[in-house]
Amino acid sequence: MRLLTMKIGTYELHAIETGRFALDGGAMFGVVPRTLWEKSNPPDEKNRIAMAARALLLVGENRRILIDVGNGSKYDEKFTSIYKFDTSRFSLIPSLMRLNLSPDDITDVILTHLHFDHAGGSTYRVNRELRLTFPKARYYVQREHWLAANSPTERDRASFFPDDFVPLQRHGVLQLTDGEQEILPGISVRVLNGHTTALQCPVISDGTTTLFYCADLVPTASHVAVPWIMAYDLRPLVTLGEKRRILNQAVDEQWVLFFEHDPEIEAARLNRGNKGFVLDAHVKVG
Numbered sequence: 001m002r003l004l005t006m007k008i009g010t011y012e013l014h015a016i017e018t019g020r021f022a023l024d025g026g027a028m029f030g031v032v033p034r035t036l037w038e039k040s041n042p043p044d045e046k047n048r049i050a051m052a053a054r055a056l057l058l059v060g061e062n063r064r065i066l067i068d069v070g071n072g073s074k075y076d077e078k079f080t081s082i083y084k085f086d087t088s089r090f091s092l093i094p095s096l097m098r099l100n101l102s103p104d105d106i107t108d109v110i111l112t113h114l115h116f117d118h119a120g121g122s123t124y125r126v127n128r129e130l131r132l133t134f135p136k137a138r139y140y141v142q143r144e145h146w147l148a149a150n151s152p153t154e155r156d157r158a159s160f161f162p163d164d165f166v167p168l169q170r171h172g173v174l175q176l177t178d179g180e181q182e183i184l185p186g187i188s189v190r191v192l193n194g195h196t197t198a199l200q201c202p203v204i205s206d207g208t209t210t211l212f213y214c215a216d217l218v219p220t221a222s223h224v225a226v227p228w229i230m231a232y233d234l235r236p237l238v239t240l241g242e243k244r245r246i247l248n249q250a251v252d253e254q255w256v257l258f259f260e261h262d263p264e265i266e267a268a269r270l271n272r273g274n275k276g277f278v279l280d281a282h283v284k285v286g
């Protein structure tokens, strides 16, 4: 299986597949008609497209850092069938174990935001008790996002499950971050407000090589087309401006873009084509 592995500065980076799921294709592509997106992202009989939940592990600086943790396992049968959760091929802990790491080895978890498909793996349930998946880690969340997630609107509350994140505060492992800053050595974040309030996207750079963890700014490779914006986004026109700005910088500085949700393409560099951004060199899931 070919999974992204690369070095940036003192860090070794590994793509971590946490499992697969599916979301409504219409919601994933907003105003883009199905006749256009169904070619690149074929829907199933319920109009759902295949989604990865791909975390990134960084090893270095005496730390083992995870960026996002996937859906987790706290779902009943109904929810599992709605979202087609599937850990038969990939899941979080076995993916770490393949790299000889156990949950206790993880020192830091940067959560881009608290939607369940990014933060669900932070906790798990034993009988009725919620436990931390990575009990020795600190968890980094933007303060403004934390506040928004704890009092969501009627439009986005279906994406937030308090069981994924309230225990972080209760166990004293939550580290709230304020704005764009270097969170850990060599890892800074961009803070974006189109998808949700204060989405933090990590940028890992050693001055020569830069990787941008797109999270839900560009969830799949298909979303490099600037107007292909999810209907889930709270502020789509803000997303539009953020995408244009960041993808232009990504081309100019030859960043590697890491796609959390693309079922086939883990990471890619971009170029400008006749009709907008196009993928250049990319890494596919084997």
Ligand SMILES: [Zn+2]
Residues within 6 Å of the ligand: 113, 115, 195, 196, 216
């Ligand atoms: Zn999201």
